[in-house]
Amino acid sequence: MNEIPFKKLVVLLLAAMLLFAAAAFAQEEESPKVTDIQISGNKKVETETIRTKLGMKVGDVFSPSRVRSDVSNLYKMGYFSDVQVEADGYAGGLRIIFKVVERPIIRSFDFEGNAKLESTKLREKVNLTPYSVYNPALVSENVEKLKLFYQSEGYFNAEVTPIIKQISDKEVKVIFRVNEGGKVYISKVVFVGNEKMSSRKIRKVMSTRKHIFLWSWVMKTGTYKLVEFSQDIERIKALYYNNGYIQVNVGEPQVVLSEDKRYLTITIPIQEGEQFRYRNIDIKGNTVFTKEELFKGIKSEPGEVMSRDQLKEDIVGMTDLYGSKGYAFASISPVVNPDVDARLVDVSFEVFEGDKVFVNRINISGNTKTRDKVIRREMAFNEGEIYDSSSLKTTYERLKNLDFFEDVEIVPNRKGEKSTVDLDVKVKEKSTGSFSIGGGYSTIDRLVAIGEVTQNNFLGLGQKLTFKGQFGARRQNYVLSWVEPWLLDRPISLSVDLFKEERVADGYTKHSVGGGFSLGRRFWTYYGVTGSYLYSRDRYTDVVQTLLDESHKKGSSLEGAFDDTTISKVGLNLYRDSRDNYIDPRRGSRNSLYGELSSKFLGAESSFYKAIADTLWCFPFYWDTAFTLHGRAGYIGILNNSSLPQDERFFVGGISTVRGVDWGKAGPRATDDRPIGGLSELIFNAEYTFPLVPSIKLRGVTFFDAGDAYGFGDGLSVKTGELKTSVGAGFRWQSPMGMIRLEYGHVLNRGPDEKTGKWEFSMGGMF
DSSP states (O other): OOOOOHHHHHHHHHHHHHHHHHHHHHHHHHSOBEEEEEEESOSSSOHHHHHTTOOOOTTSBOOHHHHHHHHHHHHHTSOEEEEEEEEEEETTEEEEEEEEEEOOEEEEEEEESOSSSOHHHHHHTOOOOTTSBOOHHHHHHHHHHHHHHHHHTTOTTOEEEEEEEEOSSSEEEEEEEEEOOOOOEEEEEEEESOSSSOHHHHHHTOSOOOOOTTHHHHHTOSSOOHHHHHHHHHHHHHHHHTTTOTTOEEOOOEEEEOTTSSEEEEEEEEEOOOOOEEEEEEEESOOSSOHHHHHTTOOOOTTSBOOHHHHHHHHHHHHHHHHHTTOTTOEEEEEEEEETTTTEEEEEEEEEOOOOOEEEEEEEESOSSSOHHHHHTTOSSOTTSBOOHHHHHHHHHHHHHTTOEEEEEEEEEOOSSTTEEEEEEEEEEOOOEEEEEEEEEETTTEEEEEEEEEEEEETTTTEEEEEEEEEESSEEEEEEEEEESSGGGSSEEEEEEEEEEEEEETTEEEEEEEEEEEEEEEETTTEEEEEEEEEEEEEEESOOHHHHHHHTSTTOTTTTTTSOEEEEEEEEEEEEEOOSOSSSOSSEEEEEEEEEEEOGGGTOSSOEEEEEEEEEEEEEEGGGEEEEEEEEEEEEEEOTTOOOOGGGSBOOOSTTSSTTSOTTOSSOBOTTSOBOOBSEEEEEEEEEEEEEEGGGTEEEEEEEEEEEEEOTTOTTOOOGGGOEEEEEEEEEEEETTEEEEEEEEEESSOOTTSOSEEEEEEEOOOO
């Protein structure tokens, strides 16, 4: 090959560049520039809105391909039925004119043929608005929405056809013509290919279920809902992933309609693959914590079946550990390397620690009534302190438990320096004041009428002021109370109560007038102490003769129990409460030790003391279920041979102690079988709660109860063989009127003249 001399090569390159430049210049001369762009024909759509969709600008070289692209963009707006382009000479170039023909506006839209579903319900699913521009694509989109809604209601064969009626050249009416068809139910859900995972276990994770009469009506199941079914497919995959089947493949489901078009059979093909276990688990990139410290928060272990959810929990545990030390933006990613032949996986947690973060500013928004200080004093951290994720969680729970807000959101927002973060606390307030006239019922107090004026956030200061009157066949009372949770802006609570009460019990009527106050101090995160004083003047009337005779006997357990008396007592309560929600908890515990003393040096006519230990533990489980254990033990000691007023005793039995047993019947009784209360008590409760209809906060409950009260002279002796026991189930509804409970308790060890069980019902007043 002949070599080209260097000088000759340079000359050739320069010549080529000159030829290229000349060709480009000639091409530019052949394509004129755009010197003006005009838009015509538009009346409802703004000209500037149209211009934003055009890629061509004044000064650009005219390009037919760009014109075609601009025409396409204008059609995509959905506002025009026709777009034409004209060009003419102008100022040494071309004037481009886009001529548009606007679509008519929608005067109104309506429905035809819908008999099973009301037009008002259908209208909620449509996002068309009168006097908007008619857009065929948007109409088609709403057709699909209506079909999905019909399917969700069980009308699998429903068809929706849009009819466009021309009212004038500028207006149309849209009619959605519906052919509902009959309601279609799921008769069977079949799985094919699942050999290692039972069909029963798979069905448990699905929302789509076969139709069961009445049950499906209550639970809103038994119909084919496309969106929900798509989520079920993901739930099935998650079930396999969490049991080590990382190669699972859930195929396209087959949905077959029966010949009578009333039932569906759904077949879901599954290729399970092999089960994988952990071989090695490692952590990389960590410097703040040692591997040993991080491994304490990891539950996954070599040899165990791999679980995707467990890996997520491991990451959360390690991330929380970093967050508790100020590393707010630490991130951890699992790298999973499967060995297909060995059916083992190696997992490496890659840690990016980031920088230690301090809280710069706390910004509060959304509080239109509640003062900033009421929110700030619930913060478990202050500005300038190290960011702590556990304190963030505590703050959220405290703000929710105030019950002033519908919603609480705390968002870390990094601004400026990497080492600082702003915390945006966003709240949505709800009504905290009410005037209500309502009713309530319980198996103890029967039907009562309730009138109440309450302000839970008085003057936005977080104080609670209440006046309540209750009137019924067995109880009449008036209560005026005021609570200041932060006295002098310190975590000290002060409450003052005045009351007047008349209560009809089994065998007597009690009249009380009095008042009291309490001082409480919260310390650390969950701990607190409360001291209290109560003064009451009590009078007993309408005492049945059997109880009256017993109270006049020397040495009787009821001696002096129904005498008019003055109660003057002090109390002390030590507690720890870590529940995530005081009304309907899922996790946490509440533990307390309570003691009170009534003595003559306090002005009382009866001298006695009480000691009560109470504990409650909540454990969350899957699918918003929870298991709760509760126990209580109490003892009363009588001082100086004093009498003990009847209502100061322990009464066990009823919806708050042992369900299925009449009030007070799990304990000492008089000769005529009336409950007389005990000097000690022991109560155990175990509950499992689960959601029934989450949208209305309706939950189910199953339970086991055991308890008893012990009489005069029994002391602290516990006779477990005499404990009344019951099992049962029921419903709980967190309604606007308060918690409504309907529960049936079946007594396991009833006496010869006792009931086998009973329904227990209670309903709070409206507030």
